[in-house]
Amino acid sequence: MTRFGRIAVYVTLLAASAVTIVPLLYMLTLSLQTEGETLSGEAVLLPETPQWGNYVTLFEEAPFGNFIINSLVVAGGITLAHLVFDPMIGYVFAKFDFPLKNTIFVAILATLMIPLFVRMIPLYVMMSNLGWLNSYQALILPFVMDGFGIFLMRQFIQPIPDDLLDAGRVDGASEFAVYRRVVLPQVKPALAVLGLFTFVFQWNEFLWPLVATTTEDMRTIPVGLTLFNQEHFTLWHLTAAGSVIMFVPTALILVFAQRYFVRGIALTGLK
Amino acid sequence: MALKTAVRERSPRPPQPAPRRPKGGTLQARRARTAYLFLTPALLFFALFFYMPIADIVNTSMHSGPQADRFSGLGNYVDAFGDPSVRNSFSVTLIFAVGTTVGAIVLGLALALLVNRPLRGRTLIRLALLVPYLTSVAVVGLLWRNILDPQLGILNRMLTEFGLPTQAWLNTDPLATIILVTLWQIAGYTMILFLAGLQGIPEVYYEAATIDGANQWQQFWRITLPLLAPTTLFVSVMAVISGLQAFGQAYIITNGGPADATDLYVFHVFEVAFRSRDFGYSSALSVLLLFVIIAFTAVQLRAGRRGEVQY
Numbered sequence: 001m002t003r004f005g006r007i008a009v010y011v012t013l014l015a016a017s018a019v020t021i022v023p024l025l026y027m028l029t030l031s032l033q034t035e036g037e038t039l040s041g042e043a044v045l046l047p048e049t050p051q052w053g054n055y056v057t058l059f060e061e062a063p064f065g066n067f068i069i070n071s072l073v074v075a076g077g078i079t080l081a082h083l084v085f086d087p088m089i090g091y092v093f094a095k096f097d098f099p100l101k102n103t104i105f106v107a108i109l110a111t112l113m114i115p116l117f118v119r120m121i122p123l124y125v126m127m128s129n130l131g132w133l134n135s136y137q138a139l140i141l142p143f144v145m146d147g148f149g150i151f152l153m154r155q156f157i158q159p160i161p162d163d164l165l166d167a168g169r170v171d172g173a174s175e176f177a178v179y180r181r182v183v184l185p186q187v188k189p190a191l192a193v194l195g196l197f198t199f200v201f202q203w204n205e206f207l208w209p210l211v212a213t214t215t216e217d218m219r220t221i222p223v224g225l226t227l228f229n230q231e232h233f234t235l236w237h238l239t240a241a242g243s244v245i246m247f248v249p250t251a252l253i254l255v256f257a258q259r260y261f262v263r264g265i266a267l268t269g270l271k
Numbered sequence: 272m273a274l275k276t277a278v279r280e281r282s283p284r285p286p287q288p289a290p291r292r293p294k295g296g297t298l299q300a301r302r303a304r305t306a307y308l309f310l311t312p313a314l315l316f317f318a319l320f321f322y323m324p325i326a327d328i329v330n331t332s333m334h335s336g337p338q339a340d341r342f343s344g345l346g347n348y349v350d351a352f353g354d355p356s357v358r359n360s361f362s363v364t365l366i367f368a369v370g371t372t373v374g375a376i377v378l379g380l381a382l383a384l385l386v387n388r389p390l391r392g393r394t395l396i397r398l399a400l401l402v403p404y405l406t407s408v409a410v411v412g413l414l415w416r417n418i419l420d421p422q423l424g425i426l427n428r429m430l431t432e433f434g435l436p437t438q439a440w441l442n443t444d445p446l447a448t449i450i451l452v453t454l455w456q457i458a459g460y461t462m463i464l465f466l467a468g469l470q471g472i473p474e475v476y477y478e479a480a481t482i483d484g485a486n487q488w489q490q491f492w493r494i495t496l497p498l499l500a501p502t503t504l505f506v507s508v509m510a511v512i513s514g515l516q517a518f519g520q521a522y523i524i525t526n527g528g529p530a531d532a533t534d535l536y537v538f539h540v541f542e543v544a545f546r547s548r549d550f551g552y553s554s555a556l557s558v559l560l561l562f563v564i565i566a567f568t569a570v571q572l573r574a575g576r577r578g579e580v581q582y
Contacts, residue, residue: 006390013385017399020459024402026425027414039423089313098303108313111321113568115516117537118561121331121544121554122324142320145313175305204407206519207537211545222409226523236417243410250405258398265401265460266467 024247030240031055038236054241061238066217067224068245074139074209074220075202081144082198083191089145090153091183095165112147116207124211134218139209143202149194156190157183193264196257200250221246332555339551347555356531356539357556363446364536368514370450371457375510376503378454379461384495386462387469397466400459408456412523415452416441419524441525445532449520457513461506468502469495504575511567515560536560 030038032050058064093105123142124133132138160183168178184191209220219227225242254261335343351357382400386393403411418424419440427437440448472495480490521527521538528534540560544553 009385009388009390013382013390013393013396016382016385017396020403020455021399023414023418023455024406026418027410030417042428045425085312085316088309092306092309096302096306096309097299098306101306104310104314107322108317111317113565114321114325115512115561115564117516117518117540118328118557119321119324120541121550121557122327123320124544125327125331125550126324145316150313175309179309200405204405204409206407206409206522207541210522211541222407225413226409236423239413240417243413246410247406254398254402254405258394262397262401262463265463 027240027243030236031244033237035235035237051237054237055245058238058241058245061235062224062242063217064221064224064242064245067219067221067242070136070139070218071203071220071222071246073136075199075205077136077140078143078202079195079199081140082146082149083195085145086149086194087153087157087184087187087191088179089150090155091157091179093150094154094157094160095162095183108150109147112151120207120211123208127212134213134215138212139218139220142208149198152194153187153190156187160186189260192257192260196253196260197264200253203246203249328554328557331550332558333551335549335551337548339549339554343551347552348559350552351555351559356534359531360534360536360539363532363534364515364517366446367450367453367517367520367533367535368511370447371453371514371517372507372510374450374454375457375461376506378458379506380465380499380503382458382462383465383469384491387466397459397463400462402459403456404460406456408519409523411452411456412519415455416524419448442529445525445529449524449533452524453514453517453520457510461510464506465499465502468499472498501575504571508568508571511571512564515564515567 026045029046031054032052033047033054034051037047089108093101119142127133127135127138130138165178165182168182169175173181204222205220206222209223210226213219213223216224216227221242225239225246331339332347333342333344335341335347386397386400390396418426421427421437421439421442424440426440430437438444476494476498477490480494485493516537517535518537518541521533521535522541525533527538527542536556537560540553540556543549543556547553
């Protein structure tokens with residue numbers, strides 16, 4: 001690369017990064033402005049005095065504590081369920097032979113083609129009939145497994161040598177013990193990828209929590225933010241403060257598990 | 272394996288005690304039983320939360336009335352084809368899906384080519400470009416609604432500062448605007464996918480091409496682009512499917528407006544279902560979109576298969 005080319009590449013990439021990062025930084029300064037500043041009609045880049053109190057007011061003006069707990073329970077619960085079920089079922093498809101194996105596997109993979117909006121109305125009716133709207137089970141249950149997680153785990157478990165599993169069986173370990181003591185430790189990195197992805201995407205999920213909750217106290221953060229914003233149309237500083245709080249877990253994951261994350265995305269692209 | 276068995280069969284069998292039958296049948300049967308035991312939760316889950324809802328929505332789509340209890344056959348589907356609001360929302364969604372897909376491919380590939388070079392700090396740059404993708408569509412929508420606001424928004428303020436004309440973005444070009452916002456969110460993701468594709472291309476191809484005197488441009492068109500075909504296919508299938516399902520942009524940024532200009536299909540279905548409480552009609556609309564998505568995927572995959580033959 002010529003020197004000029006190198007500089008051009010740098011400038012382009014820095015400009016592109018600025019385009020993605022600056023709006024998010026603006027969200028941060030917006031969260032520190034007074035209500036007056038957000039409405040002044042003159043966009044404020046930096047608040048006169050940072051209003052850290054916005055982060056307290058937020059909890060007074062809306063059940064934001066509830067939103068956080070709900071989001072943690074829902075995204076955390078779904079992630080936990082994936083970590084329990086996906087490797088177990090992936091293991092069965094990787095290492096067992098049984099009647100109808102291929103049919104069942106195809107039936108599970110086919111669900112990847114079924115988007116959430118197709119399930120949205122029937123699931124809503126189902127939850128409503130069960131009296132489960134506004135409940136954690138309604139928010140969690142429809143997502144505790146998916147075809148992708150099972151497929152991913154199967155791909156990782158397949159290369160584990162059968163001899164290793166048989167050695168465990170010969171030693172008298174039960175099938176479950178073989179799975180837990182031999183298989184699971186072998187796929188820890190894959191579990192990390194699966195867990196991080198599931199958590200971040202469920203944390204950000206918007207459509208289903210919007211449909212399945214009707215009372216304010218059961219909203220997750222993304223739904224809480226928007227409904228809050230529509231009712232009090234003008235409270236931009238609080239909306240921004242909530243958005244910043246919402247971004248904290250994602251930021252932490254990015255800082256501490258950035259490698260896993262980028263690799264994980266690349267992995268999903270390899271099919 | 273076959274040989275070994277044959278040898279063993281020929282050797283005289285030593286006298287053996289009657290083989291002890293393990294409890295619960297042959298090994299194979301026991302293993303199958305274990306498999307099904309492990310599988311039970313999955314079978315229940317996929318039946319209850321995927322296949323039953325599908326049967327349910329197909330059934331509901333053939334009913335009408337406020338309780339969706341009056342059988343109307345294909346009536347809802349016939350209505351949908353004649354419904355101008357459905358047609359509008361379908362064409363809006365098609366433009367949105369195609370726009371975001373083409374944009375995501377072009378931007379993602381361009382960014383991937385740039386960050387694939389040995390540059391200092393490229394990990395950090397990749398991460399910076401990826402961050403919006405990991406942000407909820409709710410946050411992205413609210414943030415951009417604020418930034419684009421004609422009175423309060425910082426975008427117009429910046430344009431004024433540079434002496435450029437300001438715009439009421441969400442009034443003059445609402446669809447293009449939400450396409451751009453979506454590209455802002457997803458371009459980093461397609462960049463990572465293309466990056467993985469690029470790193471899968473063996474370096475020797477480029478070395479050989481360089482020896483043959485091919486310049487960078489020729490190398491891009493003759494080596495990089497053809498070998499990225501599978502990645503491009505994956506990205507385009509993925510982007511079209513998620514484009515057709517977009518919801519938050521309309522719900523949060525524009526509320527479908529102005530005058531239905533951004534009435535994305537899933538948002539339209541959501542409104543018919545939960546605002547008008549018409550579950551029969553909205554179910555039919557959902558099923559129609561499912562067919563469109565399946566058709567799109569099939570066409571793209573077939574095009575991809577045909578493409579692969581050439582290399």
